[in-house]
Amino acid sequence: xxxxxxxxxxxxxxxxIPGRFNITTDPQELAKHVFCEVRPEYAERVxxxxxxxxxxxxxxxxxxxxxxxxxxxxxxxxIIAASFARIFFRNAINIxxxxxxxxxxxxxxxxxxxxxxxPATGVIYHVTTGKMFQARPLPPFVLKIVSAGGIxxxxxxxxxxxxxxx
Amino acid sequence: xxxLIEEIFSRKIGxxxxxxxxxxxxxxxxxxxxxxxxxxxxxFQEIGRPIYDRSRIVLHLDHAYPAPNVQVAENHRRxxxxxxxxxxxxxxxxxVCHQVMLEEGFVVPGAIIVGAxxxxxxxGAVGAFGTGLGSTDIAVAWATGxxxxxxxxxxxxxxxxxxxxxxxxxxxxxxxIGRLGMDSAIYRAxxxxxxxxxxxxxxxRLVFTNMSxxxxxxxxxxxxxxxxxxxxxxxxAARGPFExxxxxxxxxxxxxxxxxxxxxxxxxxxxxxxNVKPVKEVEGLEVHEVYIGTCTNGRYEDLEIxxxxxxxxxxxxxxxxxxxxASQRIYTKALRNGxxxxxxxxxxxxxxxxxxxxxxxxxxxxxxxERALTTMNRNFVGRMGSPLAEIYLASPATAAxxxxxxxxxxxxxxxxx
Numbered sequence: 001x002x003x004x005x006x007x008x009x010x011x012x013x014x015x016x017i018p019g020r021f022n023i024t025t026d027p028q029e030l031a032k033h034v035f036c037e038v039r040p041e042y043a044e045r046v047x048x049x050x051x052x053x054x055x056x057x058x059x060x061x062x063x064x065x066x067x068x069x070x071x072x073x074x075x076x077x078x079i080i081a082a083s084f085a086r087i088f089f090r091n092a093i094n095i096x097x098x099x100x101x102x103x104x105x106x107x108x109x110x111x112x113x114x115x116x117x118x119p120a121t122g123v124i125y126h127v128t129t130g131k132m133f134q135a136r137p138l139p140p141f142v143l144k145i146v147s148a149g150g151i152x153x154x155x156x157x158x159x160x161x162x163x164x165x166x
Numbered sequence: 167x168x169x170l171i172e173e174i175f176s177r178k179i180g181x182x183x184x185x186x187x188x189x190x191x192x193x194x195x196x197x198x199x200x201x202x203x204x205x206x207x208x209x210f211q212e213i214g215r216p217i218y219d220r221s222r223i224v225l226h227l228d229h230a231y232p233a234p235n236v237q238v239a240e241n242h243r244r245x246x247x248x249x250x251x252x253x254x255x256x257x258x259x260x261x262v263c264h265q266v267m268l269e270e271g272f273v274v275p276g277a278i279i280v281g282a283x284x285x286x287x288x289x290g291a292v293g294a295f296g297t298g299l300g301s302t303d304i305a306v307a308w309a310t311g312x313x314x315x316x317x318x319x320x321x322x323x324x325x326x327x328x329x330x331x332x333x334x335x336x337x338x339x340x341x342x343i344g345r346l347g348m349d350s351a352i353y354r355a356x357x358x359x360x361x362x363x364x365x366x367x368x369x370x371r372l373v374f375t376n377m378s379x380x381x382x383x384x385x386x387x388x389x390x391x392x393x394x395x396x397x398x399x400x401x402x403a404a405r406g407p408f409e410x411x412x413x414x415x416x417x418x419x420x421x422x423x424x425x426x427x428x429x430x431x432x433x434x435x436x437x438x439x440x441n442v443k444p445v446k447e448v449e450g451l452e453v454h455e456v457y458i459g460t461c462t463n464g465r466y467e468d469l470e471i472x473x474x475x476x477x478x479x480x481x482x483x484x485x486x487x488x489x490x491x492a493s494q495r496i497y498t499k500a501l502r503n504g505x506x507x508x509x510x511x512x513x514x515x516x517x518x519x520x521x522x523x524x525x526x527x528x529x530x531x532x533x534x535x536e537r538a539l540t541t542m543n544r545n546f547v548g549r550m551g552s553p554l555a556e557i558y559l560a561s562p563a564t565a566a567x568x569x570x571x572x573x574x575x576x577x578x579x580x581x582x583x
Contacts (some may be wrong), residue, residue: 057349065300091300
């Protein structure tokens with residue numbers, strides 16, 4: 001179970017991690033500055049297992065993977081959004097950070113609410129109200145990447161072609 | 167048979183590719199730059215495999231070059247050491263990656279080019295599939311030569327008419343983004359066509375495909391035609407024969423038709439790129455910096471528009487006017503033809519080619535409370551430095567007019583004959 005950190009529509013990767021911090025590839029260093037301008041208290045107060053909740057087009061803009069790394073290493077267990085920008089979505093999957101598309105859950109969840117998520121099934125349990133939501137299921141080959149903990153881990157055991165096997 | 171993107175994928179896999187299908191395909195080139203390459207190197211080393219084909223890897227130093235601080239210098243060092251260790255043949259320090267990719271001949275009709283940069287969509291102006299990816303996808307492509315894609319559905323945008331003087335591709339594209347919204351094409355290909363696009367020079371078509379990213383698109387495309395081929399032959403190192411890939415009995419998810427003959431200059435206001443208004447509505451707002459350049463509008467023809475407006479005049483004394491040519495090739499052509507001298511005499515600061523102030527780390531960052539008008543493609547909070555600065559996006563002509571007055575100005579007031 002985690003607490004929801006709710007954001008609005010069109011949160012850009014510039015807002016997740018401003019360009020001036022992209023000079024490092026150190027995940028912990030990136031995590032220190034995540035959301036520093038739009039939600040300065042986030043990095044300090046986020047707890048392991050918390051959930052980032054975004055609106056439409058979450059993660060739009062620059063392709064910088066620093067953004068998903070910063071969120072993952074902040075301790076957030078997953079991101080729920082009404083929709084994701086495509087590069088951000090891929091980047092999250094590739095590093096094994098679950099991303100769930102569920103506009104209904106986003107509409108129902110408020111900042112600070114308690115939420116339980118099962119990334120494998122896409123079931124979102126809104127503890128605060130007792131409501132259940134079902135996120136759009138991830139395609140099977142995407143689930144393979146997520147369950148391996150990211151594409152790098154997947155490639156350690158498999159060939160890329162195996163992603164396409166039914 | 168299919169949309170342009172289906173046709174491109176079909177050629178690649180040797181059978182018909184359908185929208186919605188997930189494919190693992192060979193990529194022709196894998197592009198990355200100094201901002202995204204260090205992470206890709208780190209991930210590549212974690213994968214622990216050798217490079218699949220070094221001739222497909224193209225690296226650029228453009229986002230913060232020359233290095234403005236020690237950390238960036240360390241990143242450049244890591245990249246250059248990697249190039250040496252891996253004996254990579256394609257390293258460029260010649261300006262903004264996308265412009266250089268085109269000039270150096272990597273971008274041709276039908277090519278699949280992935281870039282660790284969101285504006286890789288630009289390559290679609292000549293009928294290539296260019297798309298942005300993160301550093302992990304890039305590292306995987308280095309190691310395997312491949313990438314997975316879902317063949318996207320296509321939104322076809324038909325543009326008709328001829329815009330009046332003072333109105334450019336940038337204005338038309340900003341207007342489109344304003345009408346459709348910055349998430350209107352997520353996961354979609356956007357095909358630009360119609361009489362206006364058919365008659366448009368390639369350097370302006372590039373504005374449309376570049377900023378298809380600002381609609382959330384996976385790629386922006388224009389079917390290659392005679393103009394495309396003439397451009398590739400005269401302006402780039404690419405040599406034909408080039409494939410004239412066209413949509414064949416396509417099924418579009420949506421077709422949008424827009425008449426551009428009555429359009430006036432447009433401007434995207436903070437904090438989002440789809441907050442687009444006629445320039446007239448915000449005229450008179452004081453600006454502190456005018457920034458002209460980038461992969462969107464830093465080409466020779468853009469500098470020419472600016473120079474024509476500024477020739478024999480002086481920019482406002484309290485406005486920092488910074489011009490960054492997109493590439494060395496553009497820079498030298500502008501020097502040869504006297505544009506740089508005109509810009510400098512008018513009071514502009516001309517910097518070395520590259521991404522400049524657009525990445526918010528060097529070359530003209532903004533202080534809190536400042537307002538900039540720029541020819542860039544995005545105006546997110548904090549993009550150019552302080553999150554308390556405001557960024558307005560417009561055409562090179564609007565930028566030049568604004569540079570003269572120090573206030574946002576409709577270029578039609580200033581333009582000569």
